[in-house]
Amino acid sequence: MKDNKKYLYLLIGAVMMLFLGLLYAWSIFAIHFKQIYTTWSESDLSMTFTTSMIFFCIGGFLSGNVSKKLKPNYIISTAAIFLFIGFFALSRLNVATPEKSLRLLYLFYGVLCGTGVGLGYNAIMSSVNKWFFDRVGFSSGILLMGFGLGGMILGTVVDVLVTNFGLFNTFFILAIAILIVLILGALIIKIPQETEQVKSIEAEDETSQSNIKRNYTAKEMIRTPSFWFFFFWNIAVSSAGLLVINSAATIAVTFGAPAVLGLLVSVFNGLGRVSFGSLFDKFGEDKTMVINNVVLMLAGISLCLGAVYKNVILIFVGLLLVGLCYGGSPSLASSVIHSFYGPKNYSLNLSITNFLLIPSAIIGPMTSNILLQRSNGDYTSTFAMIIAFSAIALVLKVLMQRSSKNLSLTKIYS
Numbered sequence: 001m002k003d004n005k006k007y008l009y010l011l012i013g014a015v016m017m018l019f020l021g022l023l024y025a026w027s028i029f030a031i032h033f034k035q036i037y038t039t040w041s042e043s044d045l046s047m048t049f050t051t052s053m054i055f056f057c058i059g060g061f062l063s064g065n066v067s068k069k070l071k072p073n074y075i076i077s078t079a080a081i082f083l084f085i086g087f088f089a090l091s092r093l094n095v096a097t098p099e100k101s102l103r104l105l106y107l108f109y110g111v112l113c114g115t116g117v118g119l120g121y122n123a124i125m126s127s128v129n130k131w132f133f134d135r136v137g138f139s140s141g142i143l144l145m146g147f148g149l150g151g152m153i154l155g156t157v158v159d160v161l162v163t164n165f166g167l168f169n170t171f172f173i174l175a176i177a178i179l180i181v182l183i184l185g186a187l188i189i190k191i192p193q194e195t196e197q198v199k200s201i202e203a204e205d206e207t208s209q210s211n212i213k214r215n216y217t218a219k220e221m222i223r224t225p226s227f228w229f230f231f232f233w234n235i236a237v238s239s240a241g242l243l244v245i246n247s248a249a250t251i252a253v254t255f256g257a258p259a260v261l262g263l264l265v266s267v268f269n270g271l272g273r274v275s276f277g278s279l280f281d282k283f284g285e286d287k288t289m290v291i292n293n294v295v296l297m298l299a300g301i302s303l304c305l306g307a308v309y310k311n312v313i314l315i316f317v318g319l320l321l322v323g324l325c326y327g328g329s330p331s332l333a334s335s336v337i338h339s340f341y342g343p344k345n346y347s348l349n350l351s352i353t354n355f356l357l358i359p360s361a362i363i364g365p366m367t368s369n370i371l372l373q374r375s376n377g378d379y380t381s382t383f384a385m386i387i388a389f390s391a392i393a394l395v396l397k398v399l400m401q402r403s404s405k406n407l408s409l410t411k412i413y414s
Contacts (some may be wrong), residue, residue, distance in 0.1 A: 006131035009189050010139055013128040014146035016076070016120065016185040019178050021150020023052055023117045026109075028155045032167045033105070037098050044102055050361065051110025052117075057355045059118020064126075064218075064348030072127035073186045075119055080182035082116030087175035091168045118351075120182060121147065125334060126347035127191050133343065134281075140334035141277025148327055149270040152263060215342030221349050229400035230336060233289070233393050234329055234356045235363070240296055240389035241326025242364025243382055244303070245269070248319055251379060255306065255315045265323040272327025280335040286401060289332060293394045296325040300386030307380040322386065340404065 026049040033045060059082075063075050089108040093101050125143055132139035161170040221227050244251060249262030279288045299321035306314030333356070337349050371381045 009128050009131060010142055012185050012188055013124045013143050016124055016182055017143050017146035018150040018153065019181050020079075020117045020120050020124075021147040022154045022158075022174070022178070023056065023113060024148075024151030025155035025158055026052065026151075028158050028162075029109075029167075032162050036094075036167065037101065039098055040102060048105055048110050051106050052114035053357055053361050055111050055114030056118040056121070057351075057357060059115035060122040060351035060354050061118070061348075062115070063119045063122035064351035067123070067126060067347035072123040072191060073189065075123035076182055076186035076189070079116045079118075079120030079123065080179050080186065082112050082119065083182070084175050084179040086112030086116060087171045087178065091170075091172035091175065093171075094168050118354075122347055122351050122354075124185075124189075125350060127189055129334070129338065129346070130191050130343065136338045137277035137280030137331065137335040138274070139277075140338075141274035141331045144273040144277070144327075144330050144334065145270040148273055148330075149266065152266040152270075215344035216340075216349070217345055218348045218352055221337075221341045221345075222352065225403040226340065226400050229396050229403060230333075230340075231353065231356055233396040233400060234333055234353070235360050236389045236393035236396060237292065237296060237325060237329045238356065238360035239364040239367070240300070240386045240393070241322055241329070242360060243368045243386055243389075244319060244322055244379075245326055246365060247368070248323075251315065251319065254379070255310065256312045257316055261316060261319060265319050268320045268323035269327040272324040273331045275324065276328030277331040277335060280332060280339075285332065285336045285339060288328075289397050289400075290394075292325050292328050292332065293390050293397060295321055296393070297387055297390040299325065300383055300390060303383035303386065304380060307378070307383055318383070 030045045030048070034040060059079075063079075066075065086108045089104070089112070093104055093108070096104060125140065128143060129136050129139050158170060158174070161173060165173065216224070245265060248265040249259040252261035253259050276288060276292060279291060283291075299318045301318075302314045302321065303318035305311065306316075306318055333353050334350060337353050338346050341349050367385060368382050371385060372379070375381050
């Protein structure tokens with residue numbers, strides 16, 4: 001009965017994360033906004049997504065800070081309210097002037113929706129993962145697959161809704177849908193009682209290869225060198241992925257492949273979250289992170305060879321492998337933070353780790369733009385940079401492994 005209950009919570013959590021992942025469908029919204037507000041530049045529109053990512057991290061941090069005082073149900077409900085207000089306000093955006101509408105877009109989509117997604121993301125991850133002490137990699141992977149595929153799956157739905165009902169009516173429909181899904185989910189999902197948590201932990205001691213040392217507070221965690229090596233490892237892997245993922249369809253067309261390859265990269269991004277989460281449960285963080293690094297390096301090599309020899313198959317394989325490794329990064333972040341620094345302060349510790357999204361979102365696309373400009377549109381140097389980032393990540397992995405030996409071996413569960 002308990003197993004049925006926890007898998008039900010995992011399924012509901014994945015559905016909620018799917019709707020939260022709609023934040024990543026910004027490129028779909030941006031196309032339609034550009035058609036309506038022709039005076040808005042590409043940089044004006046891209047600033048919206050950048051703002052949403054910043055406030056996603058802030059929302060997660062707020063969720064982590066209040067998680068010990070408020071039940072996750074209340075935090076998820078608060079996230080639902082933030083998102084409802086944000087999307088409902090966007091449905092009324094057309095009553096303002098274009099200049100004012102742009103500022104309001106940053107507020108409603110960037111600040112309110114970004115914060116709401118951060119609040120919900122952190123609360124769902126921390127509450128559902130409490131049921132899976134023995135398989136935290138698997139549960140994290142399933143939840144993050146929902147989040148990663150949200151932009152693709154619901155983005156397609158958004159496109160259909162906009163075609164039939166218009167952009168602003170679509171925002172109204174989304175406001176209602178997200179409110180219903182998150183509120184219902186918040187009413188159903190529970191966290192395990194203390195006795196259930198202890199049993200799960202005891203089972204984990206006997207059956208898993210977990211590396212949990214003790215429960216580190218956020219302040220203790222950020223004072224450990226292992227955390228910072230892991231933090232920058234994630235930045236390197238994520239930046240490598242963002243060199244090409246945002247323009248996967250364009251790259252595919254450039255080398256003679258169908259644009260649908262861009263969607264396949266998104267699918268492999270989702271699969272990577274489950275795959276590397278499951279690998280973590282089986283092999284631990286050491287081997288799994290090395291596998292991620294090696295596969296990422298092979299992806300870069302495949303892309304470079306594909307660019308040099310104009311081989312579309314190598315480009316195809318390389319892009320899919322990049323998507324797989326990029327998807328593995330957040331799953332490993334969730335699993336390693338739980339494993340290395342304990343479950344007690346997991347919510348706040350994970351929210352701090354997620355701030356890596358901000359530098360990654362800047363470094364990856366910016367590096368790609370610079371390299372493409374200098375090479376007159378030749379992707380070879382961009383693909384070579386993937387190899388460089390994977391090599392940097394591998395060095396950081398070795399340093400992390402050495403420094404993690406200094407973590408306390410005292411287990412504390414309360």
